[in-house]
Amino acid sequence: MLLSRAMIRAAALAGLLAAAACSAPAAPTEPSAPAPPPEPAAPPPPPDPAAIGANELGDVPVLMYHRITPDPSSVYDRTPEDFRAELERLADEDYVPVTATEYATGKIDIPAGKHPVVLTFDDGSASQFTLDSSGEPAPGTAIRILLSVAEAHPDFRPTATLYVFDPPFEEPGGHRTLTWLHEHGFEIGNHTVDHPNLGNVSATEAQREIAGMQRVINEALPDVPVNSMALPLGVHPDAEALASSGSADGVSYRHSSVMLVGSNPAPSPFSSDFDPANIPRIRSQGPEGEGADYGSTKWLDKLAADPDSRYTSDGDPTKVSAPQAASTEPAPHVGNLHRY
Numbered sequence: 029m030l031l032s033r034a035m036i037r038a039a040a041l042a043g044l045l046a047a048a049a050c051s052a053p054a055a056p057t058e059p060s061a062p063a064p065p066p067e068p069a070a071p072p073p074p075p076d077p078a079a080i081g082a083n084e085l086g087d088v089p090v091l092m093y094h095r096i097t098p099d100p101s102s103v104y105d106r107t108p109e110d111f112r113a114e115l116e117r118l119a120d121e122d123y124v125p126v127t128a129t130e131y132a133t134g135k136i137d138i139p140a141g142k143h144p145v146v147l148t149f150d151d152g153s154a155s156q157f158t159l160d161s162s163g164e165p166a167p168g169t170a171i172r173i174l175l176s177v178a179e180a181h182p183d184f185r186p187t188a189t190l191y192v193f194d195p196p197f198e199e200p201g202g203h204r205t206l207t208w209l210h211e212h213g214f215e216i217g218n219h220t221v222d223h224p225n226l227g228n229v230s231a232t233e234a235q236r237e238i239a240g241m242q243r244v245i246n247e248a249l250p251d252v253p254v255n256s257m258a259l260p261l262g263v264h265p266d267a268e269a270l271a272s273s274g275s276a277d278g279v280s281y282r283h284s285s286v287m288l289v290g291s292n293p294a295p296s297p298f299s300s301d302f303d304p305a306n307i308p309r310i311r312s313q314g315p316e317g318e319g320a321d322y323g324s325t326k327w328l329d330k331l332a333a334d335p336d337s338r339y340t341s342d343g344d345p346t347k348v349s350a351p352q353a354a355s356t357e358p359a360p361h362v363g364n365l366h367r368y
């Protein structure tokens with residue numbers, strides 16, 4: 029659970045009161061006993077969903093990054109400065125990162141009034157993540173920048189889902205890199221072994237590509253489930269369901285989310301529009317250039333200008349809150365919908 033600022037303040041206040049109680053002089057006739065430890069402050073109840081405009085049927089931006097490089101060579105690359113500026117913007121606009129799997133399975137446990145965002149990285153490049161000689165994320169890499177922004181914005185949880193092919197982050201086997209990421213709360217997703225266009229290969233080959241990459245990941249991370257995949261080039265196998273589940277060479281896979289390439293915010297996982305096998309993503313991009321109307325700067329502008337369209341948490345992971353006026357229909361499986 030994430031602590032809200034109010035909870036942290038309440039805990040600090042409880043600590044102060046306990047300290048004040050400890051400093052009162054003991055009654056002279058009684059032996060002094062050690063003070064009992066202070067009771068932990070009970071978390072305050074979540075605020076009224078209406079007061080914070082909670083809308084858990086609203087849209088979620090799933091942002092797609094590729095290389096983070098000082099020398100961008102395509103519209104998919106971002107500079108470290110632009111990447112940092114985008115994360116700062118997300119933090120300032122009350123977004124909190126969740127993983128692809130947390131989003132897709134509706135486990136969006138973020139404070140009331142905050143908006144989930146999913147940060148996804150494709151292709152496992154060294155510009156996204158490299159460990160330096162001391163075993164820390166190397167300066168200038170995406171993960172190092174994300175950690176530094178999160179340090180300055182305590183509500184901005186440093187997590188992301190990284191879709192890797194073989195070898196992950198240019199490390200044969202990926203043992204060091206994948207282990208570090210997993211141990212620090214990042215999710216590893218499947219991006220196939222060789223990054224083929226899955227629309228151009230046989231059903232058998234498509235399953236080999238996906239199952240084979242899961243094998244590589246699980247050789248580095250035994251027993252860590254691989255729950256999400258990003259389609260290379262955004263293209264499904266001809267038999268679309270093979271992106272969600274299949275098997276080859278003794279390895280079975282099952283994904284609770286399959287990511288597309290482009291080009292708009294994703295529906296709430298509680299919406300009837302949610303399709304876990306086709307989750308749209310938004311390419312990280314500045315306000316100008318080819319396709320900028322579908323890039324992250326323009327979409328974040330639109331979401332900011334139309335806050336009713338955006339997913340806003342009620343702070344209570346056990347129920348789904350939405351205004352009566354929300355036009356989005358809930359998915360049939362959502363039983364605990366609270367309309368206000």
Ligand SMILES: [Zn+2]
Pocket residue numbers: 150151219223259260261
């Ligand atoms: Zn790719």
